[in-house]
Amino acid sequence: MLLELKDVRVHYGKIEALRGVSLAVEEGEIVSLIGGNGAGKTTTLKTISGLRPLTSGAVLFEGADIGSMAGHRRVRLGIGQAPEGRGIFPGMSVHENLLMGAYARKDDHAKELAEAYELFPRLAERRTQAAGTMSGGEQQMLAIGRALLAKPKVLLLDEPSMGLAPMLVQQIFSIIEEINRRGTTILLVEQNAQQALQLAHRAYVLETGRIVKSAPASDLLDDPEVRAAYLGGDLGVADAPAQADTPAED
Ligand SMILES: Nc1ncnc2c1ncn2[C@@H]1O[C@H](COP(=O)(O)OP(=O)(O)OP(=O)(O)O)[C@@H](O)[C@H]1O
Numbered sequence: 001m002l003l004e005l006k007d008v009r010v011h012y013g014k015i016e017a018l019r020g021v022s023l024a025v026e027e028g029e030i031v032s033l034i035g036g037n038g039a040g041k042t043t044t045l046k047t048i049s050g051l052r053p054l055t056s057g058a059v060l061f062e063g064a065d066i067g068s069m070a071g072h073r074r075v076r077l078g079i080g081q082a083p084e085g086r087g088i089f090p091g092m093s094v095h096e097n098l099l100m101g102a103y104a105r106k107d108d109h110a111k112e113l114a115e116a117y118e119l120f121p122r123l124a125e126r127r128t129q130a131a132g133t134m135s136g137g138e139q140q141m142l143a144i145g146r147a148l149l150a151k152p153k154v155l156l157l158d159e160p161s162m163g164l165a166p167m168l169v170q171q172i173f174s175i176i177e178e179i180n181r182r183g184t185t186i187l188l189v190e191q192n193a194q195q196a197l198q199l200a201h202r203a204y205v206l207e208t209g210r211i212v213k214s215a216p217a218s219d220l221l222d223d224p225e226v227r228a229a230y231l232g233g234d235l236g237v238a239d240a241p242a243q244a245d246t247p248a249e250d
């Protein structure tokens with residue numbers, strides 16, 4: 001197992017944001033974590049990357065307990081994150097932002113730099129532009145590109161589709177699929193459950209700090225409770241006759 005959380009509890013002061021979360025990600029997988037606002041998705045990713053301390057439980061990476069390891073050391077081990085809200089450096093150029101992703105590396109990053117520009121041609125066109133003046137979608141691409149420069153074994157993505165126009169959402173999801181196809185394991189947090197479940201191999205549903213379901217992603221797409229809560233309500237109930245005025249989902 002590449003990444004494993006065992007009965008993880010995390011607090012913000014007295015608020016228990018994670019109430020015993022257990023999940024696992026195997027090498028090569030795309031695993032999706034879905035759930036509503038405040039469910040604890042971002043907290044889960046921050047706990048994996050070392051930005052939030054554990055109250056109890058364990059985080060294992062390649063079998064080793066990393067629960068109390070500093071964040072920058074986890075990056076070096078191969079845990080990469082494109083954070084919620086993107087977290088790019090606004091005053092630095094696109095190119096400089098990408099290089100920041102390789103900051104912790106001592107080996108050559110030329111291959112990953114070329115790959116980031118290849119996956120995101122828009123970044124190549126704008127390599128000297130100040131990152132803060134890039135559009136929201138472009139900044140999202142930059143955040144993912146920067147994470148790739150660290151050459152992660154697992155890439156943690158926090159709502160990469162947030163705020164993007166539908167066409168760009170499609171594009172981001174297909175790039176995530178391509179990144180996975182090239183060998184990077186992905187843990188994807190999304191509120192865009194339909195797309196996330198179509199992309200992922202397996203998924204977990206998080207509600208108020210607890211995992212309430214875990215299954216192959218295609219099973220969750222057909223799960224009536226998941227459909228009702230996260231996939232647009234009863235319009236999508238399995239076996240319901242197609243309605244003429246229901247927009248096609250593709
Ligand atoms: N810095 C903080 N201080 C206090 N409480 C926090 C803090 N960050 C998160 N929380 C609380 O922890 C819980 C989980 O938050 P988290 O950000 O992990 O949710 P989320 O699933 O990512 O939600 P969203 O979909 O809105 O991004 C929420 O109840 C939130 O209010």
Ligand SMILES: [Mg+2]
Nearest residue numbers: 041042043084
């Ligand atoms: Mg969040």
